[in-house]
Amino acid sequence: MSLTTDRLILRQWRAADREPFAELNADPVVMRHFPATLARADSDAFADRIEAGIIERGWGLWAVEIKSSGAFAGFIGLQPLRPELPFAPGVEIGWRLGASFHRRGYATEGARRVVLYAFETLGLPEIVSFTTAGNAESRHVMEKLGMTRDPAEDFDHPAVPADWPGRRHVLYRLAAPARP
Template structure:
């Protein structure tokens, strides 16, 4: 996979792929991020759209997680133009998930970035960072059962469904239509085999 990894001043990684820059949060990301989080189509697999204050709070949380963990969900920008298209990254979930502690890979992209393979490209770069730089033994991903687009990305990057690990998300009401989540896993050993085969 094409890519380079550096560390920014605050410790957040800067990862370059063929078409993208995965970089730390900047204040100018707040407005396009809020627009993304306020888009009902982007947020259709989440409980609700976010207000501006909620979106800004996500940025601050991500920055804090970098200080605590050394990584978190970070902006993805088009390399040629610098245009912000959403976030991709690794995260240590704080919810009481049945398979915790764990590190997840996740993404949220604006509608105009869909269908170009950006989520897969960025996620693969973050998997490399997780397995090669952080030395993780496993990375997981999860989403609501009906989120077929994200599930396709999980499968495209080599993750495998753990049906026995499907769960009700503890942050949602048990009666919420999105409460049931599917779990995907990728072991470091499997990831290394994929790199050898590619």
């Protein structure tokens, strides 16, 4: 199963995606809003979990392929919220693209398609997204999707070190459109 946009294919992962995924997870620019970059083994383990989630549920954090070149760009998709998050249970929309794919509108384009899938195909009542307070780029994508933030829901992420400066996160929500 895959989703398409004018410029992107969101699809299941392939073995050939592992190397470029490891490169983007090791890139300090891409990972600047995370506590650390990922070593190759950690990146591969993350890809294994993503791929298994898609097999299990039929949806997840899909690999992003650029239609015009076939290049792997990163991921865009959905995943169940970790139970330790203060607003769980629910489903998160998220993305991570290689630095050479930033500022081209790919995250917004792919995420818009994922939003349609979440509401029209899966029938989800709501999706959420969150990031570090300082991640203006991802926050901008969330706002372009129509997501809204309530500052009262900002939180300290429980899965990052307590002394990490990016521990404070902002939460955005998007409710499914009312059905006629």
